[in-house]
Amino acid sequence: xxxxxxxxxxxxxxxxxxxxxxxxxxxxxxxxxxxxxxxxxxxxxxxxxxxxxxxxxxxxxxxxxxxxxxxxxxxxxxxxxxxxxxxxxxxxxxxxxxxxxxxxxxxxxxxxxxxxxxxxxxxxxxxxxxxxxxxxxxxxxxxxxxxxxxxxxxxxxxxxxxxxxxxxxxxxxxxxxxxxxxxxxxxxxxxxxxxxxxxxxxxxxxxxxxxxxxxxxxxxxxxxxxxxxxxxxxxxxxxxxxxxxxxxxxxxxxxxxxxxxxxxxxxxxxxxxx
Numbered sequence: 001x002x003x004x005x006x007x008x009x010x011x012x013x014x015x016x017x018x019x020x021x022x023x024x025x026x027x028x029x030x031x032x033x034x035x036x037x038x039x040x041x042x043x044x045x046x047x048x049x050x051x052x053x054x055x056x057x058x059x060x061x062x063x064x065x066x067x068x069x070x071x072x073x074x075x076x077x078x079x080x081x082x083x084x085x086x087x088x089x090x091x092x093x094x095x096x097x098x099x100x101x102x103x104x105x106x107x108x109x110x111x112x113x114x115x116x117x118x119x120x121x122x123x124x125x126x127x128x129x130x131x132x133x134x135x136x137x138x139x140x141x142x143x144x145x146x147x148x149x150x151x152x153x154x155x156x157x158x159x160x161x162x163x164x165x166x167x168x169x170x171x172x173x174x175x176x177x178x179x180x181x182x183x184x185x186x187x188x189x190x191x192x193x194x195x196x197x198x199x200x201x202x203x204x205x206x207x208x209x210x211x212x213x214x215x216x217x218x219x220x221x222x223x224x225x226x227x228x229x230x231x232x233x234x235x236x237x238x239x240x241x242x243x244x245x246x247x248x249x250x251x252x253x254x255x256x257x258x259x260x261x262x263x264x265x266x267x268x269x270x271x272x273x274x
Contacts, residue, residue, distance in 0.1 A: 018178050021134070022171050025141075028207050028218075029200060034148045034156075035219050037195060040226075042233045047152075049232040050198070052239075053102065054094065054191050056246050061098020062091065063188030090158075093188030099139060105241045106230055108201055109135040129205035129229065136185060137174050138204070142197040143187040144170040150199025150222055155192045202226060 037043055103109040109130040130138075142148075146163035148155075177185070189197060202225030206215045215221045231237025 018175060021137075022175060025138070025200075025204075026171065028203050029147070029149050031149055031218060034151045034159075034196075035199065035222060036153055037150055038153050040219075040223055042227065045235075046226050046232045049230075049235065049238050050195060051191070053242055054194050056242050056249075057098050057102050058092050058094045059246075060249050061095045061101075063093035063095045090190050090192075093190050094194060095188050096136070096139060096185035099189070101245065103130075103132075103135055105245065106238075108229075129225075130201050133178070134204065135201070136183075137178060138197060138200050139189065140177055140185065140187045141170050141174050142193045142200065143189050144173060145196070148193075148196035148199070149203060149218060150196055151192065152195065155195075158192060198226065198230070202229075205229065 037047060040046065107128055109132045110128045111132040144166075146159050146166055148159060151159065199222045202222035203218050205225050206221040211221070215224055227233040
């Protein structure tokens with residue numbers, strides 16, 4: 001029988017900080033309907049910038065798909081399964097390794113690591129608004145979710161289709177990853193998910209109480225993050241970063257194209273050439 005003593009003891013169970021963080025994310029990300037980038041002021045400038053950023057950073061960092069059978073591709077260790085045609089049409093998928101460069105170059109999130117263990121030991125949060133571990137959690141969630149905070153009107157139907165196929169709550173996978181602390185992240189995001197990911201970062205960046213009167217709505221938080229922090233409404237603020245990245249990867253991409261451009265299927269691997 002459950003005694004008063006047992007009840008009192010159960011009330012004093014330690015709170016799981018990871019679960020509390022995920023509950024917090026669920027709360028601040030909940031919107032009756034997603035915000036449409038199409039309706040934002042300077043939408044065309046922001047979209048142009050996002051498109052160029054994604055295209056440059058995905059070069060040499062696109063996620064491969066493993067063929068399951070003649071017409072099915074698995075990505076992210078089987079969490080996402082697509083037909084080969086859908087994989088090619090929906091992609092390319094930016095890997096976590098490639099996404100790290102965006103986090104650093106645009107001062108979204110940074111980390112310090114030790115060598116050779118490569119273990120995360122400290123998060124730099126003085127000048128970067130998003131903690132590194134939280135950035136990874138959102139990246140993984142966006143790769144699987146059907147609940148975006150920011151999207152384009154043309155993607156609404158795509159998310160509706162994703163909702164029909166979801167079996168496991170994406171946040172369950174996020175929790176499992178965070179517990180495992182495995183930084184060899186297999187997830188990848190396409191352009192649609194990339195937009196959502198940045199939208200969620202915008203909400204997190206200005207979710208503290210001190211911003212509540214300045215940016216009271218999710219829409220205002222996201223708009224300010226895209227325009228002010230990322231500088232997407234002024235090409236002078238983002239284009240130099242993208243050009244630098246482009247020059248850095250240019251020779252590598254040339255080598256990849258010369259050796260792999262005619263090989264979409266190689267050793268049971270489907271990889272998009274971008």
